[in-house]
Amino acid sequence: MPLKYQIPTLLVYSRLLLGFLIVVVTLLQPSFYPLYTVVFLTLGLMSDIFDGIIARHLGVSDEKLRRLDSNIDQIFFICAIASIYLQQPVFFKQYIWSILVLILFEVAIYMVSFIKFRKEVATHSLGAKIWTLFLFALLVQVTLTGQSQILFWIVFWLGLLTRAEIIAIILVLKQWQNDVPSLKQAIRIRKGLTIQNNRFFNG
Template sequence: MKKQIPIALIYSRLVFAALIILLAIQQPAHYRLLINVLLVTGLLTDVFDGIIARSLKISTVKLRRLDSIVDQVFWISALVAAYLICSTFFKEHAILLFLLLAAEAMTYGVSYIKFKKEVATHAVSSKFWTLLILATLIQIISSCDSSWLFMTCFYVGMVTRMEIMAILLLLSQWENDIPSVFHAIRIRQGKKIKRNKLFNG
């Protein structure tokens, strides 16, 4: 049963994604608070599914790929919900949002073209960016406004997307859990890399 916990945590984000969209559409009492609670809870499941899987020694490539796919669904759902609630904000920042989404799409394009697989680098910088995304979405959903936090999220997002593309271009074969471009260079040189037991297996 313990080995099913990471899988259950991963799939729970699909449930949260559906609830987030439903709340954004129906907009019942306290829906903004409820959505934000689901966002935070979803992030926590993302953190602990990997930690638990590694502690149980069941952190397989298949599980990490599943985690990456579900993450995309979860955050896209959160973005859609934020748009449904605060469409004006998105219209005002359409160009920056388009550039950011295009950069994200490019990382997947590079990965699929080169390896025929999705991105699953789980770089440390991307984990930091995820925290910024969470904070930005919470602020937008709560107030339909975000100034310096959104801009910080945008620039960090662009930098981290460029790092992921660099990692993918450096790797000769698909690998998951590459902490940074420095580690990708070492792998390309045939050297072993150290991964954080807590975050990168």
């Protein structure tokens, strides 16, 4: 396979490396390590955005790649959040119960998907993508300032809504499927209709 067709996979794995780098700089704490954290977070977000776009452009966006993308996304954000917790523990202690609720909703997504389909979730819904952007902004803010109020609560409530939508998508689908933009599109799939293309999602 020509190298260009491997670019999306390389971008996905780069996110795994970036997650580990965030952990390393947190543990070693070199000068300006919060800035390194923000740089690695930003590169991770960019790779997450462009791996799917490039894969669809090259025609290599298949189930294997999308499942890999979802799994490495989880590892990347676990590394990032755990590291930022070590950097700014006071913030996490302040919002511990709300954070635990979000974690429970995230775990529920995977439990429902495994129970119904025996596979991890890989819907990559539009709502989840939007939530990821807000989560990125929150992580940057907490890394640099150690505090957040309005942005945290936006991330919290948007997180609950998007997690609930993903669970609904899983329950509506008859068979496991990756890249389902919304609950509306899941209902179309259940009826045997095709997904309406979105130039930024599956166009």
